[in-house]
Amino acid sequence: MRRSGSEPIQARSPLRLRLGLAIFGVVWAAGAAVGFAFADQPGWAGLLAAISAIALADVALVVRRMRQGARYQPGRNVPPYRPAEKAPADKERPPERKPWPEWRRWYEEERHRR
Numbered sequence: 001m002r003r004s005g006s007e008p009i010q011a012r013s014p015l016r017l018r019l020g021l022a023i024f025g026v027v028w029a030a031g032a033a034v035g036f037a038f039a040d041q042p043g044w045a046g047l048l049a050a051i052s053a054i055a056l057a058d059v060a061l062v063v064r065r066m067r068q069g070a071r072y073q074p075g076r077n078v079p080p081y082r083p084a085e086k087a088p089a090d091k092e093r094p095p096e097r098k099p100w101p102e103w104r105r106w107y108e109e110e111r112h113r114r
Contacts, residue, residue, distance in 0.1 A: 019062045025055035 029052035036045040 013066075015062050015066050019059065019066070022055050022058040022062060026052050026059060029055060 029048045033045045033048035033052060036042075036048060
């Protein structure tokens with residue numbers, strides 16, 4: 001597939017679709033919960049009220065992310081990943097790339113030391 005070079009300009013976030021679906025879920029589940037409440041079905045009404053609450057929380061999350069913007073970064077002091085832990089200096093590391101018999105010998109020695 002040949003690139004046109006305008007992909008970032010034409011790219012669209014799925015957040016608007018997710019927001020629309022979440023709003024639809026809130027309206028549908030809340031309406032169904034009210035309907036089941038009037039029909040004296042408290043179990044179904046409670047279940048649909050819970051689904052409506054979850055969808056409402058999703059609406060809040062999507063709105064928050066949309067307000068953050070496309071290029072949101074948490075800050076200069078926050079790395080994009082957890083820094084790797086350094087190995088203790090006194091611990092012996094296994095050999096990098098040794099043939100199988102030598103590696104096996106090293107493994108057996110380590111196992112007997114413990």
